[in-house]
Amino acid sequence: KKIFAFSIRKDEEPYVKEWAESHPDVEVEYTSELLTPATAKKAKGADGVVVYQQLDYTADTLQALADEGITKMSLRNVGVDNIDMAKAKELGFEITNVPVYSPNAIAEHAAIQTARILRQTKVLDEKIANGDLRWAPTIGREVRDQTVGVIGTGHIGRVYMQIMEGFGAKVIAYDPFENPELKKQGYYVDSLDDLYAQADVISLHVPATKENFHMINRDSIAKMKDNVVIVNCSRGALVDTDAVIAGLDSGKIFGFVMDTYEDEVGIFNEDWRGKEFPDKRLKDLIDRSNVLVTPHTAFYTTHAVRNMVIKAFDNNCKLINGKEADTPVKVG
Ligand code: NAD
Numbered sequence: 001k002k003i004f005a006f007s008i009r010k011d012e013e014p015y016v017k018e019w020a021e022s023h024p025d026v027e028v029e030y031t032s033e034l035l036t037p038a039t040a041k042k043a044k045g046a047d048g049v050v051v052y053q054q055l056d057y058t059a060d061t062l063q064a065l066a067d068e069g070i071t072k073m074s075l076r077n078v079g080v081d082n083i084d085m086a087k088a089k090e091l092g093f094e095i096t097n098v099p100v101y102s103p104n105a106i107a108e109h110a111a112i113q114t115a116r117i118l119r120q121t122k123v124l125d126e127k128i129a130n131g132d133l134r135w136a137p138t139i140g141r142e143v144r145d146q147t148v149g150v151i152g153t154g155h156i157g158r159v160y161m162q163i164m165e166g167f168g169a170k171v172i173a174y175d176p177f178e179n180p181e182l183k184k185q186g187y188y189v190d191s192l193d194d195l196y197a198q199a200d201v202i203s204l205h206v207p208a209t210k211e212n213f214h215m216i217n218r219d220s221i222a223k224m225k226d227n228v229v230i231v232n233c234s235r236g237a238l239v240d241t242d243a244v245i246a247g248l249d250s251g252k253i254f255g256f257v258m259d260t261y262e263d264e265v266g267i268f269n270e271d272w273r274g275k276e277f278p279d280k281r282l283k284d285l286i287d288r289s290n291v292l293v294t295p296h297t298a299f300y301t302t303h304a305v306r307n308m309v310i311k312a313f314d315n316n317c318k319l320i321n322g323k324e325a326d327t328p329v330k331v332g
């Protein structure tokens with residue numbers, strides 16, 4: 001049996017090799033190239049493919065794989081929104097993803113950035129770099145003095161809650177599907193409006209569904225406390241960026257953490273040095289002292305990347321051997 005993997009980065013290579021060494025019965029080949037209609041033929045002779053990319057898995061791409069007799073595809077990430085599912089169904093594809101590879105990676109990043117905003121570390125770093133070593137006016141807010149409102153208490157939200165509690169914060173949460181254990185412990189407020197009214201820090205840990213599009217907007221921001229901190233390490237589409245900029249300009253929002261941005265595709269994980277930066281609004285946010293931008297790197301840890309690779313290969317190995325995969329995706 002043979003598995004072919006696309007778009008393997010340098011940091012993933014050791015884990016691909018680790019998996020291949022522990023599965024000598026499976027032939028493993030890979031490329032750094034993305035999966036496209038043109039590159040699909042590189043997988044010729046393979047029984048399945050392991051993939052990750054933000055580029056769409058179009059009907060043409062899926063057809064090109066099927067033309068090579070390959071219909072078993074394992075994603076190394078969570079999101080399946082860039083797959084032409086109708087075509088995948090028509091071609092009889094079996095697909096898997098890795099829904100949980102390290103909630104701690106994302107939760108930890110969100111918590112670190114929350115603490116940095118509260119202690120104004122970016123302002124301090126800029127002052128120090130310019131030779132201004134005075135304390136004032138860069139006075140911090142202690143995490144234990146904050147009420148932290150967590151929207152979405154799934155895998156990542158729950159770890160973020162634990163970390164913030166470790167710092168001593170009062171944690172409240174909202175989720176339409178309440179976790180029984182958290183409910184018993186009294187974390188939930190009745191509505192998003194209640195959370196907006198009480199929270200000093202608001203952190204988003206929900207998926208980008210149609211219903212959640214721009215859930216943080218002018219109206220929701222108006223319901224928040226003055227000097228609120230907003231943290232988005234989930235999906236760019238959850239936040240109306242212009243509304244946040246207005247909140248930052250008026251002083252309503254104390255600080256904004258953004259690991260995801262609604263127009264990030266084609267901009268994040270690219271090298272813009274020596275080139276014209278393609279998005280004025282994003283540049284404006286990057287330049288602000290009370291905005292922490294990271295290019296969708298919350299997930300990017302050795303622990304997470306290893307799990308993404310190993311779990312995707314495990315899934316694909318099961319598929320190509322006619323076994324039930326650990327985390328199959330509904331096709332269609
Ligand atoms: P999960 O499915 O375990 O939990 C999501 C929770 O959100 C669920 O409990 C759901 O009921 C709740 N929810 C949905 N809509 C809601 C709403 N309107 N209000 C309140 N709660 C709502 O997901 P997860 O693994 O914890 O992931 C959370 C988010 O993190 C997702 O958007 C995911 O795409 C994102 N993510 C980001 C990175 C990164 O690198 N920045 C990496 C992985 C995942």
Ligand code: COI
Nearest residue numbers: 052077078079234296299
């Ligand atoms: C996800 O797994 O959904 C992420 O957001 C991380 C991805 C960029 C690899």
